[in-house]
Amino acid sequence: MLTYDINNRGESTIYEYLYGCIKADIMEGRLAANEKLPSKRTLAKNLGVSVTSIENAYDQLGLEGFIRAEAGKGFFVNEIGKTEAPEEPEPLHDKSLAEIEDRHKEFIIDFKANRTSIENFPFTVWAKLVRNLLSDRNEEILGTIPYNGLKALRVALAKHLYMYRGMEVDPRQIIIGAGTEYLYSRLLQMFGQNTVIAIEDPGYKKFSEISSSQGILWDYIPIDREGMRLDMLQDSLANVIHVSPANHFPTGTVMPINRRLDLLNWAYQKPDRYIIEDDYDSELRYAGSLIPPMFAMDSRNKVIYINTFSKSIVPSLRISYMVLPPYLMELYRDTLSFYSCTVSSFEQMTLAHFISEGYFDRHINRMKRISKAKRDEVLNALMASPLSNISEIMEANAGTHFLLHVDTRLSDRSIKKRASEHHIELAMLSDYMSRPSLKS
Amino acid sequence: MLTYDINNRGESTIYEYLYGCIKADIMEGRLAANEKLPSKRTLAKNLGVSVTSIENAYDQLGLEGFIRAEAGKGFFVNEIGKTEAPEEPEPLHDKSLAEIEDRHKEFIIDFKANRTSIENFPFTVWAKLVRNLLSDRNEEILGTIPYNGLKALRVALAKHLYMYRGMEVDPRQIIIGAGTEYLYSRLLQMFGQNTVIAIEDPGYKKFSEISSSQGILWDYIPIDREGMRLDMLQDSLANVIHVSPANHFPTGTVMPINRRLDLLNWAYQKPDRYIIEDDYDSELRYAGSLIPPMFAMDSRNKVIYINTFSKSIVPSLRISYMVLPPYLMELYRDTLSFYSCTVSSFEQMTLAHFISEGYFDRHINRMKRISKAKRDEVLNALMASPLSNISEIMEANAGTHFLLHVDTRLSDRSIKKRASEHHIELAMLSDYMSRPSLKS
Numbered sequence: 092m093l094t095y096d097i098n099n100r101g102e103s104t105i106y107e108y109l110y111g112c113i114k115a116d117i118m119e120g121r122l123a124a125n126e127k128l129p130s131k132r133t134l135a136k137n138l139g140v141s142v143t144s145i146e147n148a149y150d151q152l153g154l155e156g157f158i159r160a161e162a163g164k165g166f167f168v169n170e171i172g173k174t175e176a177p178e179e180p181e182p183l184h185d186k187s188l189a190e191i192e193d194r195h196k197e198f199i200i201d202f203k204a205n206r207t208s209i210e211n212f213p214f215t216v217w218a219k220l221v222r223n224l225l226s227d228r229n230e231e232i233l234g235t236i237p238y239n240g241l242k243a244l245r246v247a248l249a250k251h252l253y254m255y256r257g258m259e260v261d262p263r264q265i266i267i268g269a270g271t272e273y274l275y276s277r278l279l280q281m282f283g284q285n286t287v288i289a290i291e292d293p294g295y296k297k298f299s300e301i302s303s304s305q306g307i308l309w310d311y312i313p314i315d316r317e318g319m320r321l322d323m324l325q326d327s328l329a330n331v332i333h334v335s336p337a338n339h340f341p342t343g344t345v346m347p348i349n350r351r352l353d354l355l356n357w358a359y360q361k362p363d364r365y366i367i368e369d370d371y372d373s374e375l376r377y378a379g380s381l382i383p384p385m386f387a388m389d390s391r392n393k394v395i396y397i398n399t400f401s402k403s404i405v406p407s408l409r410i411s412y413m414v415l416p417p418y419l420m421e422l423y424r425d426t427l428s429f430y431s432c433t434v435s436s437f438e439q440m441t442l443a444h445f446i447s448e449g450y451f452d453r454h455i456n457r458m459k460r461i462s463k464a465k466r467d468e469v470l471n472a473l474m475a476s477p478l479s480n481i482s483e484i485m486e487a488n489a490g491t492h493f494l495l496h497v498d499t500r501l502s503d504r505s506i507k508k509r510a511s512e513h514h515i516e517l518a519m520l521s522d523y524m525s526r527p528s529l530k531s
Numbered sequence: 532m533l534t535y536d537i538n539n540r541g542e543s544t545i546y547e548y549l550y551g552c553i554k555a556d557i558m559e560g561r562l563a564a565n566e567k568l569p570s571k572r573t574l575a576k577n578l579g580v581s582v583t584s585i586e587n588a589y590d591q592l593g594l595e596g597f598i599r600a601e602a603g604k605g606f607f608v609n610e611i612g613k614t615e616a617p618e619e620p621e622p623l624h625d626k627s628l629a630e631i632e633d634r635h636k637e638f639i640i641d642f643k644a645n646r647t648s649i650e651n652f653p654f655t656v657w658a659k660l661v662r663n664l665l666s667d668r669n670e671e672i673l674g675t676i677p678y679n680g681l682k683a684l685r686v687a688l689a690k691h692l693y694m695y696r697g698m699e700v701d702p703r704q705i706i707i708g709a710g711t712e713y714l715y716s717r718l719l720q721m722f723g724q725n726t727v728i729a730i731e732d733p734g735y736k737k738f739s740e741i742s743s744s745q746g747i748l749w750d751y752i753p754i755d756r757e758g759m760r761l762d763m764l765q766d767s768l769a770n771v772i773h774v775s776p777a778n779h780f781p782t783g784t785v786m787p788i789n790r791r792l793d794l795l796n797w798a799y800q801k802p803d804r805y806i807i808e809d810d811y812d813s814e815l816r817y818a819g820s821l822i823p824p825m826f827a828m829d830s831r832n833k834v835i836y837i838n839t840f841s842k843s844i845v846p847s848l849r850i851s852y853m854v855l856p857p858y859l860m861e862l863y864r865d866t867l868s869f870y871s872c873t874v875s876s877f878e879q880m881t882l883a884h885f886i887s888e889g890y891f892d893r894h895i896n897r898m899k900r901i902s903k904a905k906r907d908e909v910l911n912a913l914m915a916s917p918l919s920n921i922s923e924i925m926e927a928n929a930g931t932h933f934l935l936h937v938d939t940r941l942s943d944r945s946i947k948k949r950a951s952e953h954h955i956e957l958a959m960l961s962d963y964m965s966r967p968s969l970k971s
Contacts, residue, residue: 155822156757156787172792174799174830209668218665225658228649236847269709269849269873276716280744300869304720306746317596347596352612359614382595390614407676407876409709429740433709436847438875 093129097138105140106147113148117157117168124170128158199514211461212405213445213454220444224437232436238428240267240412241436244443248412251446255374258387258396264420269433271371271399271411272301277430278367278395278413279305281423282331286363289329291319293523295340295369298333311525314339318346321353331365332358337373337382341523342494343485351385358393365419366394372402372491374455375462392416400442402491403455410434410442462491494520533569537578545580546587553588557597557608564610568598639954651901652845653885653894660884664877672876678868680707680852681876684883688852691886695814698827698836704860709873711811711839711851712741717870718807718835718853719745721863722771726803729769731759733963735780735809738773751965754779758786761793771805772798777813777822781963782934783925791825798833805859806834812842812931814895815902832856840882842931843895850874850882902931934960 093113100108116122129137131145138145149166152158158166224232231241239245245262252258268274279286279302288302292311302309310327312319319334332354336346358364368385376382386396399411415423445451470484473495485494499506503519510517533553540548556562569577571585578585589606592598598606664672671681679685685702692698708714719726719742728742732751742749750767752759759774772794776786798804808825816822826836839851855863885891910924913935925934939946943959950957 154785154787156789169787169789172789172796174792174795174828209670209673212668212673214665214668218662221661221665222658225654225661228654230649232847233649233652233845234847236849269713270871272870273709273713273873284746297869304867304870306724345594345596347594347609349596349609349612352614355614356612388614405673407672407674409676409871409873409875427744429737430712430744431710431849433713433849433873435849435875435878438878 093134093137095138097140105144106151109138109140109144109148110151113152114155114157117152117171122168124168126168127164128166128168130165198511198516201516203516203518211458213450216445216450216454217441220441220448220450221437224440224444229440232440234436236432236434236436236439238424238430238432239263239265240432240434241439241443244439244446247443247446251451252414256370256387257383258414260414261417264414264417265412266415266420266423267410267412267432267434267439269409269411271369271397271401272297273433274397274411274413275301275367276305277423277427279307281419281427282307282365286331287327287329289319289324289327289332291334291339292525293341293520295333295335296523314342316344317350318344319350319354321350321357324354324357330361330363331367333367333369334385335369335371336385337370338376340369340371341492341518341520343492345382351388355385355389355393359391364393368394368396370396370398373398374403375459375491386414389416392418395419403451403458404442404445408438408442410438466493533574533577535578537580545584546591549578549580549584549588550591553592554595554597557592557611562608564608566608567604568606568608570605638951638956641956643956643958651898653890656885656890656894657881660881660888660890661877664880664884669880672880674876676872676874676876676879678864678870678872679703679705680872680874681879681883684879684886687883687886691891692854696810696827697823698854700854701857704854704857705852706855706860706863707850707852707872707874707879709849709851711809711837711841712737713873714837714851714853715741715807716745717863717867719747721859721867722747722805726771727767727769729759729764729767729772731774731779732965733781733960735773735775736963754782756784757790758784759790759794761790761797764794764797770801770803771807773807773809774825775809775811776825777810778816780809780811781932781958781960783932785822791828795825795829795833799831804833808834808836810836810838813838814843815899815931826854829856832858835859843891843898844882848878848882850878906933 095109095112097105097108131142131149135142135145149158153160157169157171159169160166242262244267245265248265249260249262252260266274268277275298284306286307288298288307288309289312290299290309292313299309310329312323312327314320318336318339319332324332334346334354336351339346354366358366366385370384373382384396386394394416396414397411400408473479473484481498483496485496503521507517507519535549535552537545537548571582571589575582575585589598593600597609597611599609600606682702684707685705688705689700689702692700706714708717715738724746726747728738728747728749729752730739730749732753739749750769752763752767754760758776758779759772764772774786774794776791778785794806798806806825810824813822824836826834834856836854837851840848913919913924921938923936925936943961947957947959
């Protein structure tokens, strides 16, 4: 007869405790296969508990296949298999996994950081919009999100793009996604395995990692002062190019009109050629008008426009979007719309209000002032320092970064190391190049 | 001499207006290539505007490559290429894209809907937690999110899994992602192109679509009353299986202990075999204890546990997570950690508080009561109707759904159509099977 000390059960209910005890007895062989269990009534009486408790425990054991009921005969232990040579679970390799958490070393000045400081995020307005949203109990945010994002946000974006980027876009051409990398992944899936991607060198290296991880071939194409070199592009097998014409990453140059037309003409020559236009921080240029995007110049469904709120609001919000020309939008819908939208409806709706009620516009203007003041302070400090004798500042109007050309025999690596010793983090141009220069 | 009517500029600034006019004149050939432009001073005087306005317009035109400055000579129009045979942009194919917006037909009763009603979402608590988060101005939510999610949420999840699922998990083994589909995509990338996936039939068909779209082979394996058939699995080339042992989708059956052990032993036989355990709504079972997951039984790094808050809180929040055994976690980190986390830090932190302050637990208990009451009402109505004579209810404790077996000669398609005419949406078991039964 089974005897368990009910008083030992701690915080468990009686039935949970009995379920656990009997299960352990079966798994460890103290109850043999096909052994008959006491009747519910007998066991209840013996343990001084209710029949219901025994019934619940037997039900759960039956549901999980540890025991079976035979009609008119009672309950029997099932024959339970074993896993072959069970081993102790492998311990976590503490040292290697520890790196994951500790990778983010703290610097006094981090010129590479992709983050927003507390004074920059519009906490008050955002809090107000979220409060309104939740107190409205808007049913729309609880329903299924269309695969390409909430209509309210797409409508707000279409208006914004018309006003600020001169783009005439139907909200149905927009796809919202959790970050630019996510949208790239889907695009690459849509283009398929025969695609070869051309990536600017120096340029956005992560795009090459994403391509590789999806088994898609890619090629680095060197840039000259105007952008991706057409001759090198024509010599490569690439059929899809990734460019940021308004603000080349990381040099900050603007692609002039003629190179844009050259690239469009390149795309027009073959049906499977496309241009991915990454407009990642065009809103934040300090000087002059915003540069009109290639998307607005394209007459043949060849340009995919992609942008993010990582730079303009905060990276940790994880909201990006892309605009597809009609033909590609239909292709996307037909092949990939079974993937659910990856951005929370709560934040999509908050962002929709943020844009349509004019807060985004004001926020951008404020950010431009703040970043420009910060940049000026850094430039003034550089100019007042001995560094000014051997260095030149390039593309300082690019938005959120500038290039400093230093005339030195030190290698990139050793400059970086010395800065790091003073708790300053630097990004070198060579970090973004396919072949580091001889110096590094 | 250029003459533009400054009073026609509408809401543009003077420099924006002039920039636009000159650009249009160049693009449309009214200003010829290599034509000399008036000096800034002359043009300013002529138009009655400031020299700065002209300077800004010329700067912007120069930046974009429309004009050039020649030292000591002045400004000249550049020779601008053309795109070949520019065409009118293709109009949106209104009819086909319109479907995107209108797909969600309204039903009086939708038995298929994956949504939460307003009374179920914990608006008040969620609003309080978001308010606290935003008024704290916590810097953590503005920084870079670790690739596998905010530590605060992973710690809360590890505790939750220990308490409610008997899983001993290090927070470093957890990866947060924007939806289960997103996490599947990453897993498939990690397993690579030589993988063959086994999917239960009937089962979670979307997994086959995801696999196909990533170029990964898959095979449907029929289930019997205990789950995936081992003989059929052994005959297939599959090396990774997808199962939901606590609550098979869509039949709601629980996989008994012996089938679990069989599948584990299958996985232990070859180094490249793995089990993906989808525990998608285990929290919401009505009867009995929660079923312990296979992850907790695995001693050899073979089971990947995956779960979501879509069922337990709301689908539109887009937060799922997976727990990898240590070996696979290291593999993921080494190969895929360059992908940024896809879930907003704001919502990760809100959810972390929701779990760690005990609200999630209370919410689940409330949801179970509500869903059970709803289910009972539906079952009672069914039993009181003539349908009760020809039908049987199966697996009604599964959580958020049950099966109704109806003895009829009508095909699935015609039952569905008739229900739809009465504005009732039904999901048929055959919708989830590889080969619809002869009836449909």
